[in-house]
Amino acid sequence: MACTPSGYTVSSIFRPDFAIGQVFPDLILVSSDHVHFHVHRQRLYNTSCNAFGGFLLQQSSLITIPQSAEVLNIVLHVVYGMSCLEHNLSLEAIEKAINTLIAYGVPIQHLARPSFPLYQLLVSHAPFHPIETYAIAGQHKLEDAAVAISAHLLAYELFNLTDEITVKMGPLYLRRLLDLQQTRMTALKEIVLRPPANHSPTAKCPQGRQEKLTQAWALAAAQLVWDTLPSISTHALKSTFEKAGPTIACPDCRAMLHMRIQEVMQEWSSVKRTI
Template identity: 30%
Template sequence: MPTNPNQRDQSTSSNIQHSQIAIHRDISGARHAEVSQTQTIPVSQGFGPDVVGTERPPPTIMLISKDSVSFYTDEYTLLRLSNNNFNGLLPLPSQASVNRMVFLKNLPSSELKIVLHAIYVNVPITSSGNSLDDFQLLARGIGWLPTFGIPVKSVILPRTPLFNRMLSFAPLHSVEVYSLAGHHDMNDLAVTASPHTLSFDLASLNKELAKHMGPTYLLRLLRLHRIRQTTLLSLLAKAPDSHSETEECRSEDQQVLKGEWNTSVGFLIGKVNAGTVPGLIREAVMSHTSSITCKDCTRARDARLNAVLAEWSATVRSV
């Protein structure tokens, strides 16, 4: 087992930091990279040899991506977080700096960088795109963590940069983020992302996403949407209260308000979903009851409408 990186022989770290490393282009199945003089390997931003002024431990090994980009890391941290010796690649048998490299033949640098951002949470994330392509790249990178024996939910915790980065996609890609959270059993992310799914029509949820999130998280999402829809319909089903009869508005006259309220409910039924906004409800009710002239009926309508909107706003919004 490795020792704490702060107790390592600093000369080994120094040799790695200042060596000029290259690899053969034809490496295929070997787990450790070989040294060559054919090409200098570019270094990934944020994972270079210099750790001065950062919270990263001194590097003791180099990871080399599929597209020949190097990442300086430390063996101790990788082994501490992994439950399978980093997919059986560590520990390296040699302490010589020239041999302390691992070539990851299937892992491109863009995805390896995400893996290491999950591990080294204090390294700033520079990407700022919010397209679906950016999210899918992030999902692929995160998906490598279990391969290396690192449970996703053990390193991507609330308020960590990658957690926040994943959550930033939720307004535009809510179901994709929720599905990713479910797939990796990230309850905190699922709970936080789920309100963004409320306007999504679950009838259009494709089988791939449903399968990806798993039955437990799918059931939780279905239950949330069903509870909200049935709650709103139940609230709307109750018409405004009657008021004391007056010369201008007798009991039979007040049935006009109830009829127009029910008309507005009928209009909303085809539009109601778990994410129905209060403005749509108010607009529908007000437009369908605009012919009401009795002040007492108007007050009864407004009281019922405000009660509906207040209870709707308080209805559960997350799984």
């Protein structure tokens, strides 16, 4: 934002010289906190199915709208297809912008596809507010964003869900989140409960002695199944099972252990991580 000599504030992006293909702005939108945004009337008109909530039906070249500059700034970036990630926007402001876009007849599903600014905005908040961001994506059926955000919810404890968040995301996206966590836990159990294979019996390590490896594996697997979350990393799985190594004297058994650890890592990394 910049203050002009005449006393009002002008958006630092949507300025009088904000040209698109050498076409200069022909309309000023004024936010509720009196910031001026210089925009292209036709551009907004083409994006909206209701003349921007009817505001564009006014012939004036200066139109005051009820949103704050922070929200209007996001709305306009989305409409113009410009990234606004660098502005450190709050999730609250993003949600208000989404509601404004809907009220102004802008098709948000279309504008929230991967690589589009609205998708980037939502996904950028996923590491910090995963369930809130997921709920917003679910509420507005922003499928690509919801899928990407769900990767941050593998360890989310669903008993923490509030009624408000549950209602907001809706039954479909709640169900898909539950399914994701359950599928991963079932897959994890199936993977870790399969012990290393036996090697061909040798003089030093006949069939019976190889039970020691199977038991060591079973102990580690039981601990994992007991207190692991569906977000466990392949690295954590590896280090858990590697602890069984030093207890095994036979090099052939240790080789079978390491072979199975490699398989476990591969199998676990191929289990679906998103809804």
